[in-house]
Amino acid sequence: MRNAHRHCDVLIGCNRIVGADIAVCGGTHRGFLRTAGRNPTARDRAQISLETRHYEAARYVVAHSKLMAGELQSLYGLPESRIALLYPPVDPERFSPVDDATRAALRQQFGFGDELVFLFPSSDHERKGLRPLAEALAGSGINGVIAVAGRAVHGSLPAVRELGYCKNMADLYRAADFTVLASSYEPFGLVAIESVLCGTPALLADNIACLEVLDDQASRRFSRTEPASIRATLAAAAGWAASGAARVAQPCRHIAYDPGLAAHLDGLRRLF
Known part of the structure; x- marks a missing residue:
């Protein structure tokens, strides 16, 4: 050093x-x-x-x-x-919303149909809470799927579709209806910020730290230890999506800090 x-x-x-x-x-x-x-x-x-x-x-x-x-x-x-x-930075130019026609094309590209797509970006499925989410969705009666982006899922889980590792996560966020995490320990949860910047709200366990900076248009929360709470949040999300009001048109209005790299560098400079 x-x-x-x-x-x-x-x-x-x-x-x-x-x-x-x-x-x-x-x-x-x-x-x-x-x-x-x-x-x-x-x-x-x-x-x-x-x-x-x-x-x-x-x-x-x-x-x-x-x-x-x-x-x-x-x-x-x-x-x-x-x-x-x-708070950690994200590139708002890379992660940004697209128009409806572009989003529809992306959904077709990823093989998504009329079902609700709950995107689950993860390399540690147990810590991120895949099983309780999959079981809650399977028991909810919702026409939906947990789309897992990342490490392979070992074992059989209901309502899960594996996407593998995706090089362009921004397009995957744009195509999904919601991003979802039920992590047992999540010091921040940057994927939720990336998702919201792409216009897609996040459904998050109430212990996930990035909820500190997201409002109710950008996120909804649930208790990861209560299956009924997860099911209720998924059901509410389905209604929210059906109403046409679930997209985040102006993401930075719903994030309580400037996620850009320049703002983060300014914060670091102020320390010295």
């Missing part, structure tokens, strides 16, 4: 390194273990040790949500004065 400092004015650590001026916190290992309800292994303790040194050595720690700011204080003992709340 001393050598790295020779070539820059400010060193930003996005991974667990010791010596960065700014440490970025997009999730904490102690927070993850607490949510999972499991005791730390030797490997976990090593990660926590490195993570703690990463935070302690930095002049500032950037928290990607109020949830993360709270964990940094309660689980790592960092003072509030060293924590900067900066």
Whole structure:
């Protein structure tokens, strides 16, 4: 790290390194273990040790949500004065709405018909809550499908269609009716912001941190531990879509921060 400092004015650590001026916190290992309800292994303790040194050595720690700011204080003992709340950036030019004709063509391209498409972007299906979502949809009577973008689904789940990894997630967000997550631990949930920027609302478990910045036109929430709550939210979403009012025409009006990279860089500059 001393050598790295020779070539820059400010060193930003996005991974667990010791010596960065700014440490970025997009999730904490102690927070993850607490949510999972499991005791730390030797490997976990090593990660926590490195993570703690990463935070302690930095002049500032950037928290990607109020949830993360709270964990940094309660689980790592960092003072509030060293924590900067900066929500993560997205490229609004890449992630943006399209007109109805373009969206219809995208739905045809992805093989979507008249069914409601609940997009599930994930590389960790258990943590992101695929099973409770699939079971809730299958028992709801809704003509819909959970479209899984990402890692293969192992085992049989009802109402699930696998899309594999998608290189152009923006078009997939545009084609879907909703993006849905029921994560057990979600320090922010950037996919929801990407989805909303593409005009597609997000249905999210009420513990997902990005709900801090989304209003009711951009998102609806449910309890991931209550199947009835999930079913009710899916049913309400079906009615919302049928009314024609579920698209987000002006996304940035419904996101409580500027998601652009320039605004994020300005926030980082203000720390120094």
